[in-house]
Amino acid sequence: xxxxxxFTRPARLAAIAPYLWMGLFFLVPFLFVLKxxxxxTAIALPPYTPVFDMGEGWEAIKAALAALSxxxxxxxxxxxxxxxxxxxxxxxxxxxxxxxxxxxxxxxYGMACxxxxxxxxxxxxxxVPFWTSFLIRIYAWINILQHDGLLNQVLLALHLVSAPxxxxxxxxxxxxGIVYSYLPFMILxxxxxxxxxDPALLEAAFDLGASPRQAFWRVTFPLSxxxxxxxxxxxxxxxxxxxxxxxxxxxxDSLMIGQTLWLEFFTNKDWPVAxxxxxxxxxxxxxxxxxxxxxxxxxxxxx
Amino acid sequence: xxxxxxxxxxxxxTALALGLAFLYLPIVILIIYSFNASRLVxxxxxxxxxxYSEFFNDSxxxxxxxxxxxxxxxxxxxxxxxxxxxxxxxxxGGGFKGRTxxxxxxxxxxVMPEVITGLSLLLLFVAxxxxxxxxxxxxxxxxxxxxxxxVVVQARLGALDxxxxxxAMDLGCDPARAFLAVxxxxxxxxxxxxxxxxxxxxxxxxxxxSFTTGPGSATLPIRIYSxxxxxxxxxxxxxxxxxxxxxAVVIVVxxxxxxxxxxxxxxxxxx
Numbered sequence: 001x002x003x004x005x006x007f008t009r010p011a012r013l014a015a016i017a018p019y020l021w022m023g024l025f026f027l028v029p030f031l032f033v034l035k036x037x038x039x040x041t042a043i044a045l046p047p048y049t050p051v052f053d054m055g056e057g058w059e060a061i062k063a064a065l066a067a068l069s070x071x072x073x074x075x076x077x078x079x080x081x082x083x084x085x086x087x088x089x090x091x092x093x094x095x096x097x098x099x100x101x102x103x104x105x106x107x108x109y110g111m112a113c114x115x116x117x118x119x120x121x122x123x124x125x126x127x128v129p130f131w132t133s134f135l136i137r138i139y140a141w142i143n144i145l146q147h148d149g150l151l152n153q154v155l156l157a158l159h160l161v162s163a164p165x166x167x168x169x170x171x172x173x174x175x176x177g178i179v180y181s182y183l184p185f186m187i188l189x190x191x192x193x194x195x196x197x198d199p200a201l202l203e204a205a206f207d208l209g210a211s212p213r214q215a216f217w218r219v220t221f222p223l224s225x226x227x228x229x230x231x232x233x234x235x236x237x238x239x240x241x242x243x244x245x246x247x248x249x250x251x252x253d254s255l256m257i258g259q260t261l262w263l264e265f266f267t268n269k270d271w272p273v274a275x276x277x278x279x280x281x282x283x284x285x286x287x288x289x290x291x292x293x294x295x296x297x298x299x300x301x302x303x
Numbered sequence: 304x305x306x307x308x309x310x311x312x313x314x315x316x317t318a319l320a321l322g323l324a325f326l327y328l329p330i331v332i333l334i335i336y337s338f339n340a341s342r343l344v345x346x347x348x349x350x351x352x353x354x355y356s357e358f359f360n361d362s363x364x365x366x367x368x369x370x371x372x373x374x375x376x377x378x379x380x381x382x383x384x385x386x387x388x389x390x391x392x393x394x395x396g397g398g399f400k401g402r403t404x405x406x407x408x409x410x411x412x413x414v415m416p417e418v419i420t421g422l423s424l425l426l427l428f429v430a431x432x433x434x435x436x437x438x439x440x441x442x443x444x445x446x447x448x449x450x451x452x453x454v455v456v457q458a459r460l461g462a463l464d465x466x467x468x469x470x471a472m473d474l475g476c477d478p479a480r481a482f483l484a485v486x487x488x489x490x491x492x493x494x495x496x497x498x499x500x501x502x503x504x505x506x507x508x509x510x511x512x513s514f515t516t517g518p519g520s521a522t523l524p525i526r527i528y529s530x531x532x533x534x535x536x537x538x539x540x541x542x543x544x545x546x547x548x549x550x551a552v553v554i555v556v557x558x559x560x561x562x563x564x565x566x567x568x569x570x571x572x573x574x
Contacts, residue, residue, distance in 0.1 A: 007395055014391045029424050032426035110322075131503045132550055133503075135524050139333070140330055243418055293410050
């Protein structure tokens, strides 16, 4: 037995506590989401009627299965409100991810081109905002974008506009907030792949007569695709379920699904519909989640 | 790509500078306006500390801040313990049974929309008949942040030379001793960085805390959020500046820790 395999068994034992924790507090709760989404709304505390009680044996379970209610899911597909929310969320996430990619790529590329000693500093500067509160950063933008905020003051002073522009409660403000909040999540994976790239490949392309543009599109960009994929998923998945940013920056005429879920839960106190909304959202995100899981595993286990 | 300094074109520098300005300017403006004497948030009325004193006299806000700090410290400590164990299992445990599910459960919360995590945890707490408040928020935040700790520590463990542990065991250490005497000191800075990341993430969270807390135990983000919905108030600028300052201290400590970590990693490599 080699000494490294001596290390393997105790290392496996280390998995027990986190395994149980994540099982109980991450996996099992999804079963409750499913269960509540199949139950009827009730005006009580908690505001749903329990579907079944395990203690009452097989007969009770059979009776409960017969009483399972798909009403909440029927509501989701029959009411435009929900379908439009899902579509809007997917669209907002797709557009935001595209903008993030277009903005984040040149920044990541610029970072990878810096002299080595400056790369660490630049990376630090990109990570720091990620540590600073989401909420505070969105609030900072409300300060700037409000009716008599700094942006309008500057625009008026420069005579670029003749009257204050409405920025808050618009889709532009929401996209700005999303791009602002998620930019570090796009830059870091892109930078990680670009920084690892062998400069000899580019030199070879130049030696073979490629123009800088050709070298970028035929060598650099294809090689950076894993980073593009990781960055895109890291942004797309959470943006689909985003609540805070659209709630504070976008108008209230069309809602993202995170807002709809929040409204059902906190305002309408309709837990079963909120659970059904969450279950469908999870289903929509399953494919990108699995893809992300594979990328993450490959990345962490290669190093 | 590092050696190709000559490709640092004006375009690259502009992209980088604009990007960083975009990331930092709003926060800088927020901090400056927190010292504004004028009640009108947008008019500059000279320097003043009155919004800070208003915050320190606002007992509901202070209670929320205290609650947030306690939740963040407790959940970060739990998350660091569990996340480090998870990282050790993933990077040294080989291909054990259920490994795929284990790593999936650890990576999924990193991107899972918070409304889903929050709602599902709340339904669990209700089913367990747990009283909602401090501990339910601590459990919720631990569940989220231990995944970040696991990723940070796992990256460090992956970069570590395994021959060090093997050498310790060849010299007669049992695995536990080898871990405590060799591995742990080498990964300690990244464990510390993980704790601080968990702390700031917990301090920051609005959505999961809103779902899992009970009446009378609002966290700071919950209070800030309900104030912000009513409009911009100078007192909020002051609170946000204090939070940013606290996080800045944490970041400086964490970056020092990771510097030490890198230095140790390098000096350990030739062994």
